[in-house]
Amino acid sequence: MKWWQDKVIYQIYPRSFNDSNGDGIGDLKGIIEKIDYLSELGVGAIWLCPVYQSPNKDNGYDISDYQEIQSLFGTMEDLELLIEKAREKNIYLLMDLVVNHTSDQHPWFIEARKNKENDYRAFYIWRDGDEGEVPNTLSSVFSGSAWTYDSPSSQYYLHLFTKEQPDLNWKHKEMREKIYQMMNFWAEKGIGGFRLDVIDLIGKEPDLEITANGPLLHDYVHEMNQNVFSKYEDMLTVGETWGATPEIGKQFSDPAREELSMIFQFEHMMLDQQEGKDSSNKWALKPLEISQLKAVMSKWQTALGNIGWNSLFWNNHDLPRIVSRWGDDQTYWMESAKLFAILLHFMKGTPFVYQGEEIGMTNIVVSNIDQVDDIESRNMYFDRINKGYSKEQLLHAINVKGRDNARTPMQWNGSVHAGFSSGQPWLCVNDNYETINVENQLHDPASILSTYRQLIHYRKNNELIVFGxxxxxxxxxxxxxxxxxxxxxxxxxxxxxxxxxxxxxxxxxxxxxxxxxxxxxxxxxxxxxxxxxxxxxxxxxxxxxxxx
CATH class of the missing domain: 2.60.40.1180 (Golgi alpha-mannosidase II)
Incomplete structure (x- = not known):
């Protein structure tokens, strides 16, 4: 048995977890303060969302220096102390890593923009074209074209997310080698592994308009394994793969292929949106059909067999709160929050708990776009306002599916700002913090928190749940x-x-x-x-x- 097969992993969005210095932004020292809480919950690892140097166009998923810590979160010494304190409690730390793209403020891209002959030019993806005539119809996940014109060089560069997140060119061997050097830098610090953001995009073939699951994807991931993962005993690697099928899941997670430990697949999380290839269908809502949920989740429970390994989750930093999404966060708040925990945690795979899920945190409601921080939601809103959609329709979609729902500060107690910070939080605390918080549930055996503790403990002690x-x-x-x-x-x-x-x-x-x-x-x-x-x-x- 691998160490992570009978464990539950807890995801932390550091900006919103716990603020130790009163600046309104969660930080590494704030996480260290809560290690005992995580230990008592029983988790075996922390998935830490990005804390690298970043201009924060996409809240840290636009990295400008892979080997420096964003000063808002603390220092490298703070991170090293977090790794140490977590291991003292038998908790591993997983670093969230983005290797599909960088920030446009990364030194590689700054150099690449200087001229076409620059050594770093080939680290990114460029195509010729006259201004206003994009190379093809590829769209950004965050609305608009995936191509931005660079006037000095009269070329376009590719960005599948914001224009400040240029895509790396994985066909370039020197670029790949530098990525592996950086990953080994982190592995040497004693982390337990990596969560790899949108890893299924690194094999893209932009001229063919292929983004996910390109023909060289698995070659790259295997090469990454050989240069990094295989050097460290039992390193856990989890890939974010929005377009995966069970067959692709087996390719990634079959130990014999030497790629990843497991993937996040999202087939079940797309059942309440209209069908279609365009990622903007996220905002085209439809009611969940329970029969489809049963079919999809059961398929992933059985199709991987004993070859691949599954991840289990309802929530993360990109998804709305499950108790509000598919449960009842009013009349049956406690019952439905516990239901989703029980339904998931007896399944085969490694469960992931997103901060606040264990106390039943709910979605927020906004009435104006000025209350929205998330760049994806804001870009969608203004893009569709220009296309004639109504403000009410768009705000409803944001309230249902917007990423800010998951990013409101952790609700620790009923004091000002929910005990998250002594200062003004970067994002408003949910209005229900006085009733929904850790302190209210910590010593209540009938609480949602107690249910999660019980489920996590039960998995650790029952191989039937792990392998049955x-x-x-x-x-x-x-x-x-x-x-x-x-x-x-x-x-x-x-x-x-x-x-x-x-x-x-x-x-x-x-x-x-x-x-x-x-x-x-x-x-x-x-x-x-x-x-x-x-x-x-x-x-x-x-x-x-x-x-x-």
């Missing part, structure tokens, strides 16, 4: 129920993903034994069939009777 088989049960559409089993034991998970009551009939070959967890205390579950209350969820040990 998975079987989806046939139920009513809004009931999501499955079995985890091996040769000697089995667990039944039952959830009702709606505000309506639903009947659940136990399969005749199951004998109920011991309840493990439930989000409705003292609920009778041992009848042949039961009425599932709104957003009810539980797990129970069962015996499977074999047919004669």
């Amino acid at each position: 088989e998975y079987e989806l049960l046939y139920t009513e559409e809004e009931v999501f129920s499955y079995l985890r089993y091996n040769d000697t034991e089995a667990i039944l998970v039952v959830t009702n993903l709606s505000e309506k009551a639903h009947r659940f009939v136990y399969p005749k070959n199951l004998v109920l034994k011991e309840q493990i967890i439930s989000n409705y205390p003292n609920q009778e579950i041992y009848a042949e069939q039961i009425e599932l209350k709104p957003y009810m969820a539980y797990a129970v040990k069962v015996a499977i009777q074999k047919k004669c």
Whole structure:
């Protein structure tokens, strides 16, 4: 067993986690202050969003120096102390790394712009063209063309995100070697591994308008493994891959291929948007169909088999809060927050918990674009206002899917600014912080936080959850129920993903034994069939009777 297979990983967005110096921005010392909290929660690793030097056009995902720490977050000494303090608590640190693109303030790009003959010119992707006549129709994820004209050289450069995030040219061997040198710099500091941002884009073929899953992608990732990952024992590597299929997932995570440990795939997280290749469909909303959720999640539970490895998540820094998105953050806030925890944490794979998820933090509501910080949301808004969309329609989409939902400051207690900072936070705290906070839940055995603690502890001590088989049960559409089993034991998970009551009939070959967890205390579950209350969820040990 790899160290990360029975662990739960906690994602920290440092800008919003804990501010130690009162400037309104979370920092490394603030994370160190909360190591005991993370240890008591039971997590085995921290995924740390970027803290490198950056102009912050995209909140740190535009890196101007890979080997310096952004002064807003602290110093290199602070990061080294965080690594040390975390390891004392048996917690690894994963660095979030962006190698698809850099900031336009990175020394490589500053040099590259000087002239076409510069040695760093080939580190980026340039194409000839007259101003106003872009090389092709490639679009930026953040709206508009993916090409920006550079007047001094009369060429366009490629940026799949903002124009301040020029894409690196992975076909250039010297550039790749410098990336590997930088990664080894971090590995030597004793980190547990890397989360690799949009890694599926590095094999792009822009002239063919291929962005994700290009023909050389896996060659590059294997080369990265050989130059970095393979040198360190049990290094955890997680790739962000928005367009992955299970087959691609196996290519990435099959140990025999020597690429990554696992990937983040997002098929389940795109079920509430209109179908289409254009990433802007994120904003074209549609209701979630529970039957599709069951089908997609079950596919990823079974299709990787024993070859690949799965990641499990509902939330991250780019996604809205799951309790608001697919749950009920009003009447059934506690029940639905616990439901999504129970539903996910009994599945096969490595679960990821995003800061605040463990206390049921919710989305925010904005009424004006001036309240929005996220560059993706703002670019979409102004682009579509110019195309005739209504302000109300666009703000609704931002309230449902905007990235600021995940980035509001962590709610530690009911004091001013939710205990996040003694100064004015960089982004407004959610108005519900006086009721939804860590302090209110820390010593409450019935809290959402306690549910997460219980689930994390249970996984550590049950190989069935780590390696057992998975079987989806046939139920009513809004009931999501499955079995985890091996040769000697089995667990039944039952959830009702709606505000309506639903009947659940136990399969005749199951004998109920011991309840493990439930989000409705003292609920009778041992009848042949039961009425599932709104957003009810539980797990129970069962015996499977074999047919004669």
